[in-house]
Amino acid sequence: MTKFKETMEKMKQMSDEERAAAVENLRSMCICPTCPTYNECAKKKDELLFCATGKSFMCIHFEKECLCPGCPVTRELGLNNMYFCTRGSEKAQRYEHTIWGAEMK
Ligand code: SF4
């Protein structure tokens, strides 16, 4: 089982309170606000942790650069993808890759 799947399984076993605390911890580690792609709109709406929550909700439309590969959350969750704010969550991108036949790590 991949690290990402293991982590998702662990989170599924958590109580609602434990899961909320884990998500809050991951949000505090998110470095999106330092990324050139992140913008004022996303900041005002407190958008973070796109790798889990999926695309930005009507704030981020253009990709400039993505700092996700260097984010501690990438190591913590075992993420393979990036540009989550414009391309969707890790889960969504993995699903799309299986549909389009891209190799999964
Ligand atoms: S991997 Fe990217 S979207 Fe996920 S927490 Fe880190 S910077 Fe934010």
Ligand code: SF4
């Ligand atoms: S998901 Fe990647 S591209 Fe989008 S704001 Fe976060 S670091 Fe930047």
